[in-house]
Amino acid sequence: MAKRIDDFIIKENRKINNDFFILELSGNNYLPVLKPGQFVQVKVEDSPETFLRRPLSIHDVDYDKNTISLLVQIAGKGTRRLSKLKPGEILNIIYPLGNSFSLPPENSDILLIGGGCGVAPLLFLGKYLKSNGYNPSILIGFRNSDRIIEYDEYAAIGKVYLTTEDGSRGEKGFVTDHSVLKEHRFDNISCCGPASMMKAVDGYCSANGIPCEVSLENLMACGFGVCLCCVVSTVSGNLCTCIDGPVFNIKDLKW
């Protein structure tokens, strides 16, 4: 799919909590077909120290409104500048970048697992799966109840299982501690979150013979295979997270 560099208009900048916000971007041109797992590279204006674009997962797509939503965590000067964008301002992005999650076999019992900001691509994936006849469940984990992101949005897709590290809502612990993983065997798992969480999910899936894809969050600069700074070790050799991923099957990763 051809990559584009387009200006988008900020339609809404919605604060979720002190650390997360959602940018809804309205396209000047009709959106191409986008796939869950793909990402965009955002140009940060008026932040002189932010030289490189910021890679952000596509959180949601509305073709009727011709909008893309990005879930952003304030992690530094670039994302803090993005958090101050106002409706009507312009955001330049390169998109669509990267591969996408696979569609599992029909009637698969699918679980989407996300942690923290890693829930970002799972809303688009969940809606995509539902529109294709699947009935996915969602397991999401956060540090505490104040950091829960869009619970109701995920609940509209399927059954939601929740963990918080302090036990302030849902089951206490990490996503891999949730009782549903002991009580129920899913046919297929898609996952995005911190590397440590995804490795733990890899361990669970490998031990139980469950096919699993993970979306890596490696640091990257260009986003389309030029700088080679997001390389990941796989059974097929070193691959770029930005063009060969960010979605990988766990059996291909050497991590």
Added chain:
Amino acid sequence: MVNLGFSIGKLRFKNPVITASGTFGYGSEFDDFIDVSVLGGIILKGTTM
């Protein structure tokens, strides 16, 4: 139009606009964004044959 072509040894360049080492991949990565053929040349960071 002014001819900006020049030579380095046996290599002939049609203009002196050349990407800096390591910034432009193999050039093909930019096909969706620009017509790479307008460049005088591309300097690779490294390559294997």
